[in-house]
Amino acid sequence: MHRKxxxxxxxxxxxxxxxxxxxTITAGAWTINPAAGQSTDAITALxxxxxxxxxxxxxxxxxxxxxxxxxxxxxxDIIGAGTIFSASNTxxxxxxxxxxxxxxxxxxxxxGTLAASGVLAYVTFDATGVLPGTYPFTLFNFVxxxxxxxxxxxxxxxxxxxxxxxxxxxVLALFAAGGLCAVAIRRRRKLA
Numbered sequence: 306m307h308r309k310x311x312x313x314x315x316x317x318x319x320x321x322x323x324x325x326x327x328x329t330i331t332a333g334a335w336t337i338n339p340a341a342g343q344s345t346d347a348i349t350a351l352x353x354x355x356x357x358x359x360x361x362x363x364x365x366x367x368x369x370x371x372x373x374x375x376x377x378x379x380x381x382d383i384i385g386a387g388t389i390f391s392a393s394n395t396x397x398x399x400x401x402x403x404x405x406x407x408x409x410x411x412x413x414x415x416x417g418t419l420a421a422s423g424v425l426a427y428v429t430f431d432a433t434g435v436l437p438g439t440y441p442f443t444l445f446n447f448v449x450x451x452x453x454x455x456x457x458x459x460x461x462x463x464x465x466x467x468x469x470x471x472x473x474x475x476v477l478a479l480f481a482a483g484g485l486c487a488v489a490i491r492r493r494r495k496l497a
Contacts, residue, residue: 327359327361327456327457327458327459327460328357328359328361328363328421328453328456328459328460329358329359329421329459329460329461329462330355330356330357330425330444330451330459330460330461330462331355331356331358331462331464332355332370332444332461332462332463332464333353333354333355333356333464334464334465334467335353335442335464335465335466335467336466336467336469337376337430337432337466337467337468352380352382352428352429353427353429353430354425354426354428355368355370355424355426355427355428355444356423356424356425357389357421357422357423357424357425357459358421358422359421359422359459360420360421360422361420361453361456362418362419362420362421363389363418363419363420363421363453363454363455363456364413364414364417364419364454364455365411365412365413365414365454366383366389366410366411366412366425366451366452366454367409367411367449367451367452367453368381368383368408368409368410368411368425368426368444368451369407369408369446369448369449369450369451370407370408370409370428370442370443370444370445370446370451371406371407371408371441371442371443371445371446372430372440372441372442372443372466373441373442373443374435374436374438374440374441374466374468375406375432375434375435375436375440376430376431376432376435376440376468377404377405377406377430377432377433378405378406378407378408378428378429378430378431379404379429379430379431380427380428380429381399381408381410381427381429382426382428382429383397383410383411383412383425383426384397384412385427387424387427388423388424388425388426388427389419389420389421389422389423389424390412390414390419393414393416393417393419394412394413394414394415395412395413395414395415396412397411397412398410398412400448404431407446407447408428408446409446409448410426413454421453421459430466432466432468435468436468437468437469437470438467439465439466439467440465440467440468441464441465441466442463442464442465442466443463443464444461444462444463
């Protein structure tokens, strides 16, 4: 009897795997509004937060991001104040510096691991000259997908960036539409 119980425990232990939750990286949905008096010819947004969740121990980040529609990223900060890696990092390696629709940024911890929980990065967008609309904000680019080593690929939740026109443009468009309506009404009255 003891042999059977012991053998059953050995089999269960051999088949058991270490359980952990797959970390998550969330891009979020963001809106870029022009500041008062600012036109869509010069829209820069305050930094937005890309979040990490799951709480698993991570030793680094390879953050690959892309934004569509002509919106550019001017900065992806993964080691600044308030980020997961702010207290323990080996510096940042950045590919595609300056204004670019693609960014690839990476760092590792100086020692040990950190919990994948909190702000992973702050991203600053530049929508100068971009038409109003909603554009994809993805967590991969032509380099590959974002990753949180040492785990297998994290669960990626892509987001979006919405560019809103400045209020002056909306008012101007309404006046133009009103003018067209007035011309159409005037023509009808003339013909009648």
